Amino acid sequence: MIEIKNISKSFNNKQVLLDVNGQFVKGKTNLIIGASGTGKSVLLKCIVGLVKPDEGSISFDGRDFTQADSELKQSIRREIGMLFQGSALFDSKTVEENVMFPLDMLTTMRREEKLDRANECLKRVGLENANKLFPSEISGGMQKRVGIARAIVMNSRYLFCDEPNSGLDPQTSIKIDNLIKDITEEYNTTTVVVTHDMNSVLEIGEHIMFIYKGRKIWEGSNKDILDTEVTELQDFIFANKLIRDMKAKKDR
Amino acid sequence: MKSFGKYLILLSTLFINRERFNVYVKRIVDESILIGIDSVFIVVIVSTFIGAVTAVQTAYNLVSPLIPLYIIGTIVRDMTVLELAPTITCVVLAGKVGSNIAGGLGTMRITEQVDALEVMGINSASYLILPKIIAAILTFPLLVIIAGFLSMYGGYLAGVLTGVITEKEYIYGIRYQFQGYNITFAIIKSLVFAFLISSISSYQGFFTKGGALEVGQSSTEAVTNSCIAVLCADYLLAQLLL
Ligand SMILES: Nc1ncnc2c1ncn2[C@@H]1O[C@H](COP(=O)(O)OP(=O)(O)OP(=O)(O)O)[C@@H](O)[C@H]1O
Ligand SMILES: [Mg+2]
Numbered sequence A: 001m002i003e004i005k006n007i008s009k010s011f012n013n014k015q016v017l018l019d020v021n022g023q024f025v026k027g028k029t030n031l032i033i034g035a036s037g038t039g040k041s042v043l044l045k046c047i048v049g050l051v052k053p054d055e056g057s058i059s060f061d062g063r064d065f066t067q068a069d070s071e072l073k074q075s076i077r078r079e080i081g082m083l084f085q086g087s088a089l090f091d092s093k094t095v096e097e098n099v100m101f102p103l104d105m106l107t108t109m110r111r112e113e114k115l116d117r118a119n120e121c122l123k124r125v126g127l128e129n130a131n132k133l134f135p136s137e138i139s140g141g142m143q144k145r146v147g148i149a150r151a152i153v154m155n156s157r158y159l160f161c162d163e164p165n166s167g168l169d170p171q172t173s174i175k176i177d178n179l180i181k182d183i184t185e186e187y188n189t190t191t192v193v194v195t196h197d198m199n200s201v202l203e204i205g206e207h208i209m210f211i212y213k214g215r216k217i218w219e220g221s222n223k224d225i226l227d228t229e230v231t232e233l234q235d236f237i238f239a240n241k242l243i244r245d246m247k248a249k250k251d252r
Numbered sequence B: 001m002k003s004f005g006k007y008l009i010l011l012s013t014l015f016i017n018r019e020r021f022n023v024y025v026k027r028i029v030d031e032s033i034l035i036g037i038d039s040v041f042i043v044v045i046v047s048t049f050i051g052a053v054t055a056v057q058t059a060y061n062l063v064s065p066l067i068p069l070y071i072i073g074t075i076v077r078d079m080t081v082l083e084l085a086p087t088i089t090c091v092v093l094a095g096k097v098g099s100n101i102a103g104g105l106g107t108m109r110i111t112e113q114v115d116a117l118e119v120m121g122i123n124s125a126s127y128l129i130l131p132k133i134i135a136a137i138l139t140f141p142l143l144v145i146i147a148g149f150l151s152m153y154g155g156y157l158a159g160v161l162t163g164v165i166t167e168k169e170y171i172y173g174i175r176y177q178f179q180g181y182n183i184t185f186a187i188i189k190s191l192v193f194a195f196l197i198s199s200i201s202s203y204q205g206f207f208t209k210g211g212a213l214e215v216g217q218s219s220t221e222a223v224t225n226s227c228i229a230v231l232c233a234d235y236l237l238a239q240l241l242l
Helices: A040-048 A070-077 A093-104 A110-123 A140-152 A170-187 A198-204 A230-235 A243-250 B002-013 B021-035 B037-061 B069-109 B111-117 B124-163 B169-173 B182-205 B213-242
Strands: A003-011 A014-026 A029-033 A053-062 A080-083 A157-163 A190-195 A207-214 A217-218
Touching: A003 A040, A014 A040, A014 A190, A014 A207, A029 A040, A029 A170, A029 B169, A040 A053, A040 A157, A040 A190, A093 A110, A093 A140, A093 B169, A110 A140, A110 B169, A140 A157, A140 A170, A140 A198, A157 A170, A170 A190, A170 A243, A207 A230, A217 A230, A217 B002, B002 B124, B002 B182, B021 B037, B021 B069, B021 B124, B037 B069, B069 B111, B069 B124, B069 B169, B069 B182, B069 B213, B111 B124, B124 B169, B124 B182, B182 B213
Parallel strands: A014 A217, A029 A190, A029 A207, A080 A157, A157 A190
Antiparallel strands: A003 A014, A003 A053, A207 A217
16 A cells, blocks of 8 residues: 655645645555646656655555665665556667566566566567567557556556556557556556546546645545536546536436 | 756766666677767768878978978878867767767656656666766777877878878878877877766756757757867866876
């Protein structure tokens, strides 16, 4: 479980996050949702330590990350896997080398072992026969899969995904969403997904945090999100026509 | 001034929390190929022509029958070995290598590849930049030696083929009153320039913010700043060491 307490962050006097609290449950896909520019990515970067919050604390299964010494920080980081908004694959390396990279850098495994592990992960995300291709030679959906494979190759206990389905068609989006959900259950990881796609919210949102202008103003699950009384969240959800119609039908 | 401080801080982070040694060996070899071997062609072209032009212009200016012709060889040697070969080569390399380094790092920054390294707990500055600086320090002196040799050879070609000077006179000229220290000085210069170009370009690329447009801007800035730094250092070294 990951716990965040009173996270605040501002960039050049511009308040981006204000006093955000919350928990991300182990073995579940936890969603952070909100409109563009509300600070979702910044919140995620605060949690993984890429951005230092001005205030607040973050703890990974009881281990305080913000106060940790460099050794503890390092060991927590090795348990973190992250899929970036633009996949962030190393474009000078092949698919296989990308997935093997964390093993190369952080373990002392033999080459064959590393190859086996990388292939196992690539297979898990449904990508075979692309090992020798470069990131520029594969589609966006495949890049996301490689990104996920790289994120889980170290047997990460914590998985972070920043908009895993931005730029993908609805069908591929669902596949990626379900892959993330399956992996979360299979490996019992604490997964945090940032998204503003209502489709994924309803599909995989077991635990949802709604961020509005840097504040958390709602928390719940996909079962009760449609019945919310919070107007900002209603505006966010019912921007989607299908959901609007669905809700109208349900109310009738 | 603020960016100079940031530059120094970046340089100091290269050495703390480094990765394992053999990680670097492979990276240094890769970078040496990229920075060194891939620059050989441009260095060959530039230095040969510099030598040829120096020879032709010196011959053109030497109209007095009192001055022996072999002086052309001596002047080509001293001009190129001391100044033209190292400095012009490095200014050209600042363009080629500098933009390559800054563009590469800038792209990695804006596509979050640098963040991806950081999340894995890797010191991204050290992993990405240190091998580039070491590779430049290893390969630039070699390139400058090639350049020094070829510029004298270019002078030979221009002088002898056009019949301004005989082969014998030219060879006598380049050997005449030869000072070994000039070579040492050229190599010292190349080492300093290598460090300046690779570190300044890395700095520009590494702290790129924004998008593709800014990557282009950092490349341009990397080249401009490296060139200025090279020329300033050129002057300072000449003052200090000659
Ligand atoms: N390094 C930074 N320096 C200055 N401002 C920043 C920085 N990073 C983010 N911001 C600002 O923080 C705000 C929130 O950005 P963030 O990327 O978190 O939005 P988001 O919710 O992820 O949006 P999107 O859904 O479009 O990705 C933006 O207004 C952005 O300008
Ligand atoms: Mg974002």
